[in-house]
C-alpha cells in the first residue's frame with residue numbers, strides 16, 4: 001500500500017516532532033502494510049515547507065530507515081493549501097511546491113479551514129488542463145462540503161479526485177465526518193484513502209481504514225481504491 005498524505009517528516013510542520021517520532025511512524029506504517037509513503041508537509045502562507053526542503057529531509061529519513069532495516073520507501077510531496085488561485089499558480093510556475101509523482105500527474109490540495117475558496121473550480125480546471133489531477137484532501141472534514149455537497153460534486157465533475165482520511169472512516173474525526181465519509185464511499189466518491197498521519201497517536205492507519213471499507217462496502221470497492229492509488 002501507498003500512503004499519499006502523511007506528515008512523517010520531523011521538524012518542518014505540525015507533523016512528527018523529532019526524528020525518533022518519524023521512525024516510530026515508519027514502524028507503524030510498515031506494520032499496517034504500507035510500503036511507500038509520500039511525505040506531504042504543509043504548503044501554506046504560514047507553513048510553507050518548500051519541496052527542496054522536503055526532498056532533503058526525505059533523503060535524511062530514508063537513510064535512517066535503511067540503516068535500521070525498516071522496509072519503507074519515502075517520496076517527497078506537499079499538501080498545498082488553496083490560499084487563492086494566484087497563490088497556487090505563482091508557486092506552481094516557480095516549482096516551489098511538490099506534486100505526488102515525478103511526472104506531475106497528481107497533486108494534493110487542501111481547502112482553507114476558514115471556508116471554501118470560491119476560485120476552487122478555476123484551480124481544478126487549471127491543473128487538469130496541465131495534465132494534473134488535483135486530489136482534494138479530506139473533504140469529509142470540511143463543514144462546507146458536508147452542508148453543501150454540490151460544491152464538491154462540481155470539483156469532481158471537473159476532474160478532481162478525493163482523498164478521504166482513514167481516521168474519518170474510523171470515527172476519529174467526529175460523527176459528521178464519519179457519516180460524510182461513508183456517504184462518499186457509498187457513492188463511489190472515495191478516490192483515494194490516506195492516513196494524514198501527524199504523529200504516533202494520529203498514526204498511519206491505512207490498514208485499519210481498508211479493513212473498514214471491506215467490511216462496510218465489500219472487497220470490490222476496496223480493491224478499486226487500491227488500484228487507483230497504485231497508479232499514483
Ligand SMILES: [Fe+2]
Nearest residue numbers: 005007079196
Ligand atoms: Fe495533512
